[in-house]
Amino acid sequence: MSVDTTTRTPATALPPPxxxxxxxxxxTSVAMLFLLPSLLGFVLFYLWPAIRGIWLSFTEFNLxxxxxxxxxxxxxxxxxxxxxxxxxxxxxxxxVVINIxxxxxxxxxxxxxxxxxxxxxxxxxxxxxxxLIPQVVVGLLWLWMLDPSLGIVNExxxxxxxxxxxxxxxxxxxxxxxAGINIWRHTGYTxxxxxxxxxxxxxxxxxxxxxxxxxxxxxxxxITMPLLRPVLALVLVITVVGSFxxxxxxxxxxxxxxxxxxxxxxxxxxxxLYIFRQAFNFNNFGYAAAMATVLFLLLVGVAFIQMKLLRAxxxxxx
Amino acid sequence: xxxxxxxxxxxxxxxxxxGQRRRRPSPGRVAAWAVxxxxxxxxxFPFAWILRTALSTNASLFTGEAGLLPPEPTLxxxxxVLGLATPEEIAAAGGSGVTFNFWLYLRNSLIVASLVxxxxxxxxxxxxxxxxxxxFPGRDALFYLFLSALMIPPVFIxxxxxxxxxxxxxLDTFPAVVAPFFFMTPFTVFFLRxxxxxxxxxxxxAAKLDGAGHVQLFTRIAVPIMAAPLSTAAILTFIQSWxxxxxxxxxxxxxxxxxxxxxxxxFRAGSPQAxxxxxxxxxxxxxxxxxxxxxxxxxxxxxVDGIQFSGVK
Numbered sequence: 001m002s003v004d005t006t007t008r009t010p011a012t013a014l015p016p017p018x019x020x021x022x023x024x025x026x027x028t029s030v031a032m033l034f035l036l037p038s039l040l041g042f043v044l045f046y047l048w049p050a051i052r053g054i055w056l057s058f059t060e061f062n063l064x065x066x067x068x069x070x071x072x073x074x075x076x077x078x079x080x081x082x083x084x085x086x087x088x089x090x091x092x093x094x095x096v097v098i099n100i101x102x103x104x105x106x107x108x109x110x111x112x113x114x115x116x117x118x119x120x121x122x123x124x125x126x127x128x129x130x131x132l133i134p135q136v137v138v139g140l141l142w143l144w145m146l147d148p149s150l151g152i153v154n155e156x157x158x159x160x161x162x163x164x165x166x167x168x169x170x171x172x173x174x175x176x177x178x179a180g181i182n183i184w185r186h187t188g189y190t191x192x193x194x195x196x197x198x199x200x201x202x203x204x205x206x207x208x209x210x211x212x213x214x215x216x217x218x219x220x221x222x223i224t225m226p227l228l229r230p231v232l233a234l235v236l237v238i239t240v241v242g243s244f245x246x247x248x249x250x251x252x253x254x255x256x257x258x259x260x261x262x263x264x265x266x267x268x269x270x271x272x273l274y275i276f277r278q279a280f281n282f283n284n285f286g287y288a289a290a291m292a293t294v295l296f297l298l299l300v301g302v303a304f305i306q307m308k309l310l311r312a313x314x315x316x317x318x
Numbered sequence: 319x320x321x322x323x324x325x326x327x328x329x330x331x332x333x334x335x336x337g338q339r340r341r342r343p344s345p346g347r348v349a350a351w352a353v354x355x356x357x358x359x360x361x362x363f364p365f366a367w368i369l370r371t372a373l374s375t376n377a378s379l380f381t382g383e384a385g386l387l388p389p390e391p392t393l394x395x396x397x398x399v400l401g402l403a404t405p406e407e408i409a410a411a412g413g414s415g416v417t418f419n420f421w422l423y424l425r426n427s428l429i430v431a432s433l434v435x436x437x438x439x440x441x442x443x444x445x446x447x448x449x450x451x452x453x454f455p456g457r458d459a460l461f462y463l464f465l466s467a468l469m470i471p472p473v474f475i476x477x478x479x480x481x482x483x484x485x486x487x488x489l490d491t492f493p494a495v496v497a498p499f500f501f502m503t504p505f506t507v508f509f510l511r512x513x514x515x516x517x518x519x520x521x522x523x524a525a526k527l528d529g530a531g532h533v534q535l536f537t538r539i540a541v542p543i544m545a546a547p548l549s550t551a552a553i554l555t556f557i558q559s560w561x562x563x564x565x566x567x568x569x570x571x572x573x574x575x576x577x578x579x580x581x582x583x584x585f586r587a588g589s590p591q592a593x594x595x596x597x598x599x600x601x602x603x604x605x606x607x608x609x610x611x612x613x614x615x616x617x618x619x620x621x622v623d624g625i626q627f628s629g630v631k
Contacts (some may be wrong), residue, residue: 028454030532035460037437038445041501046467049478056478066485113354117347125618126358128625129365132614133607134561136579140586140603141368144596150379152367188361189625196626216346245471248563252583257591272473279477280568292474299471 056289063283075290085291087266088274091175095270096243098179099186104236106183107190112220114191115198124195127188135185135248142181143168143253168253171267178268181249190239197231198224233310237303244299247272271295372396372601379596395601418602422573423581427560427606430495430577434559437500439552443544445502446510447536451522461511467504472564480568490572499559506551509628513547514540550624553617557610578606 057075059068079085114123130138145151146167154164167177201224209219225232250270255263262269262277269277271291279288366386371379372395374388381389397403399420448454449461479498488494522539530538541548563579570576571584582603589595614621 027452027532031448031452031454031457034444034448034452034532034536037441038464038502038507041441041498042464042467042504044482045479045498045501046470046475046504047463049475049482050467050470052478052481053474056481061481063481063484110354110357113350117350117354121619121622123354123358124622125614126361128622129611129614130361132557132561132621133610134563134579136561136563136582137603137607140582140599141364143586144371144600145364145367147596150596184360184364192622192625193628199626245473247473248579251563251567252586257586257589257594259591275473276476276564279480285477285481289474289477292471292477296471296474300469303469 053289054293056286057293058290059286061285063285068286071286075287076294078287079290079294084266084269084274088269088271091267091269092244092246092271095175095179095246096240098176099182099243099246100236100240102179103183103187103190103239106187107194107235108232110187110191111194111198112224114195116216124192128192129188130185131189136252138181138185139249139252142177142184142249146177146181168268169256169264171264174254174264174268178246178250178253181253182243182246185249186239190235193235193238194228194231197228197235200231201227229310233306236310237306240306241299241303244295244302245272246270247276251276368600368604371597372604374597376595376597395597396605398598399601399605418581418585418598419573420602420605423576423578424605426570426575427577427579427609429492430562430566430575431556431559433492433496434499435552435556437496438503438506438555438559439548441500442502442506442551443510443541443548444536445507446514447540449507449511450514451519451535451540452532464502464504464507468508476564476568479565483569489569490575491570492575495566495570495575495577498565499562503555505628506555509551509554509624510544510547512627513544517543546620547624549617550620550627553613553621554624557613557621560610582606 056068058070058072060071060074061068110127114120114127145153148154148164148166148169151167153167158164165173167173205223205227206219209223214222247270250268250273251261254268255261262273275288275291275295278284278291370386370388373391373393375390375392375394378389394403394407398408399418401419401421445464449457475498483489483494483497488497521543522535525535525539561579562577563583566575566577566580567583571580576584582599585602586599589599
């Protein structure tokens with residue numbers, strides 16, 4: 001693209017370039033200048049905390065005295081024997097499974113429908129709107145709509161003869177309810193990403209198939225699915241990894257008014273919430289860092305396995 | 319910009335086959351439209367319901383009336399949340415006594431989101447320019463290092479970042495609330511770099527031959543050419559910053575820097591269990607989403623195209 005200054009500056013350039021001129025034209029020094037702010041932010045708020053996070057997981061941190069003492073693997077040993085940690089992992093996994101399975105099927109359906117029925121940006125805009133508003137707003141909105149006694153959802157259920165459900169107030173229903181809330185919030189966004197992938201499939205494939213008399217169903221399985229696979233794989237990696245990290249909605253919509261987030265009876269204590277609680281309610285920063293480290297490794301593993309299984313980097317469009 | 323969404327623009331209406339189906343819609347097509355419309359209704363209904371609740375009185379919520387229009391429409395909740403109601407009105411409307419200083423939190427949210435957007439987009443654009451236009455040793459390694467930070471779960475760096483700002487004595491200040499997002503995010507750098515790589519360098523090469531330095535090339539040529547993607551990145555950054563919850567919850571609970579998301583959550587946490595002030599809460603919740611909805615109504619196409627672009631690349 002750009003050639004190194006030394007070769008580009010003609011030897012005949014009469015006024016010998018002063019220092020400022022050379023600095024302005026040398027790629028490396030300009031790059032340093034351009035990268036300085038982002039590099040500062042990267043080192044201070046990503047790289048250094050990532051290293052410190054791992055270090056913290058081997059320590060016991062005292063917030064008042066600002067000191068940390070090295071305790072080896074004690075935090076990890078505690079974690080292995082902590083039933084609440086395993087409970088929160090199970091709860092999170094249940095949430096991920098419900099959320100991802102329904103969301104992906106729905107999003108794929110919507111994406112195909114948008115692709116085949118309408119290219120309207122208004123429809124796409126409406127679909128993505130729940131993803132754009134604050135998750136706190138989403139959580140409070142559904143806390144109200146799912147209220148056991150006054151919520152509109154129970155009004156609907158009663159109208160079709162189903163008794164009122166406790167939803168977020170019940171240990172059995174809280175995780176499915178949270179997954180349902182997130183499906184409402186996130187499906188349109190996932191559909192939009194898949195729709196963008198569908199747009200890259202050459203239209204004449206459908207044209208040719210349609211001339212040959214192929215049904216929409218057949219075209220979906222023979223053309224759409226194979227060609228969409230790389231995008232679908234990437235979207236799955238993003239949504240699965242993101243889904244493990246659910247926090248905002250759980251933090252505002254569970255525990256009821258004046259209650260502790262994660263309730264009832266820790267039934268919605270997802271892993272983010274448990275880490276958050278250990279760090280900021282109990283000041284166990286070292287222990288929280290150990291759990292966060294385990295989660296980090298787990299998510300890297302999940303992403304890696306998904307990429308392998310779904311052969312995300314290879315396209316069938318040859 | 320619209321490249322991603324337009325690559326197959328003509329194929330939505332296939333010349334012959336689809337044209338015929340348009341004239342005589344097949345049952346499958348009608349059913350598909352019905353499903354799509356139902357999904358749109360499900361997507362939009364909660365927005366209508368939150369507004370309906372905001373326009374209701376607390377007392378009327380108990381009547382069990384489920385019509386889309388409030389039984390006794392009133393603006394008293396908006397007046398309450400916006401601080402315009404008299405104490406008598408507040409008591410009559412069933413306010414819980416928990417105050418919600420909407421204007422202050424709105425100001426805080428605007429300050430935080432604006433600062434983050436300004437800093438993050440400017441600095442990320444500079445980095446994106448360096449990564450796409452300049453040659454220097456270790457460029458690609460550094461870029462992939464930046465990119466790898468996309469994998470870091472926010473909660474993992476939340477704790478060290480909190481301890482860091484705490485040790486600087488900056489908790490409950492605006493610098494702390496904006497700091498981790500002010501200089502860059504890996505996503506914005508990546509997003510803008512993809513755009514830089516996609517634009518033609520001819521104009522830049524010409525200007526370079528005329529003796530323009532990289533600073534001039536960036537400010538006079540690259541930024542104007544990139545105006546559309548830069549504004550897309552700015553809108554997405556603003557929305558993301560507006561919606562941020564976990565970080566300000568940890569470092570900025572003090573009212574002087576409390577943003578709307580945190581304020582809403584604390585308002586809920588502080589409401590009495592026996593008689594929650596639903597209409598007040600829903601009014602505040604609705605108002606917290608209004609700036610995003612307005613931004614979206616004005617810039618919708620850009621947002622949608624930007625999201626699609628981020629997915630394909």
